[in-house]
Amino acid sequence: MMQWTVNPPSLWHAWFDPRILHQLWLDRIKVITSDCLSDYRGSIPRRVANINSLMKTINIAGVDIDIADGNIGLSISGGADSALLAYILAKYAPGPLKFYSYVSEDKFRRGEKYSRQVVDKVIELTGNNNISHDITYFQTQEYKQFIRFLMIKVMSKQVDIMYCAVTETPPEAVMESFNNKMESSVFQLRTPGILKDVYSRSNMEYNPFRNINKQRIRAIYEELELLDTLYPLTFSCESMLDVQEHCGDCWWCEERHWAFGRYV
Numbered sequence: 001m002m003q004w005t006v007n008p009p010s011l012w013h014a015w016f017d018p019r020i021l022h023q024l025w026l027d028r029i030k031v032i033t034s035d036c037l038s039d040y041r042g043s044i045p046r047r048v049a050n051i052n053s054l055m056k057t058i059n060i061a062g063v064d065i066d067i068a069d070g071n072i073g074l075s076i077s078g079g080a081d082s083a084l085l086a087y088i089l090a091k092y093a094p095g096p097l098k099f100y101s102y103v104s105e106d107k108f109r110r111g112e113k114y115s116r117q118v119v120d121k122v123i124e125l126t127g128n129n130n131i132s133h134d135i136t137y138f139q140t141q142e143y144k145q146f147i148r149f150l151m152i153k154v155m156s157k158q159v160d161i162m163y164c165a166v167t168e169t170p171p172e173a174v175m176e177s178f179n180n181k182m183e184s185s186v187f188q189l190r191t192p193g194i195l196k197d198v199y200s201r202s203n204m205e206y207n208p209f210r211n212i213n214k215q216r217i218r219a220i221y222e223e224l225e226l227l228d229t230l231y232p233l234t235f236s237c238e239s240m241l242d243v244q245e246h247c248g249d250c251w252w253c254e255e256r257h258w259a260f261g262r263y264v
């Protein structure tokens with residue numbers, strides 16, 4: 001698969017390279033078919049997210065993060081990665097921020113508690129209260145439904161672009177030392193050591209952390225001095241039991257401990 005890291009190629013480039021035209025067409029089809037449109041009744045904006053309107057790119061701990069102007073959406077789970085991105089956007093983005101939490105009943109609505117306390121802390125730390133936070137409940141955490149839920153916010157122009165905080169997994173050798181294996185469908189998004197496109201779904205979705213793993217996330221926490229303020233309020237455990245703290249036993253607890261050396 002072809003990769004581009006910052007600006008996806010335009011149709012002008014595609015004119016010279018049929019492979020790019022083909023890839024653009026595949027990307028467009030992916031957006032229009034099963035992923036997100038079955039619930040959407042409006043017309044599809046011709047260009048849903050205009051990446052030329054990027055206001056600036058900042059660099060924290062060696063990681064480039066594009067800060068768009070306009071209405072920015074962010075998927076926030078209560079985990080360490082999305083909490084960090086929420087803080088960065090609240091600190092550096094000029095426009096209104098719309099945070100969306102997708103909370104699973106099957107996991108005891110844990111996402112509600114942790115995303116609320118993360119958003120409260122982000123507002124307290126940055127002084128930015130130009131933020132809304134919508135929590136939506138679903139029975140089961142299902143990736144396709146989750147993406148549809150997010151992309152409809154862009155297609156219906158509630159936001160100009162949706163930020164997400166997908167990271168790379170730890171390197172293969174590290175994962176081999178873990179006691180648990182990760183679900184394969186999610187793993188594909190996070191394959192380590194391969195340069196992945198940070199813009200996807202016709203620029204509707206932006207994942208600035210897609211090519212870094214959780215140890216690099218910790219480095220950003222360190223640089224922003226958030227390890228003792230924001231980090232302890234985040235929750236990474238994906239236990240299917242009704243746990244009140246990190247179980248220390250699931251894949252996500254292992255990843256968190258590998259990166260930060262502690263749970264809270």
Ligand SMILES: [Zn+2]
Pocket residue numbers: 236237238239246247248249250251252253
């Ligand atoms: Zn756990």
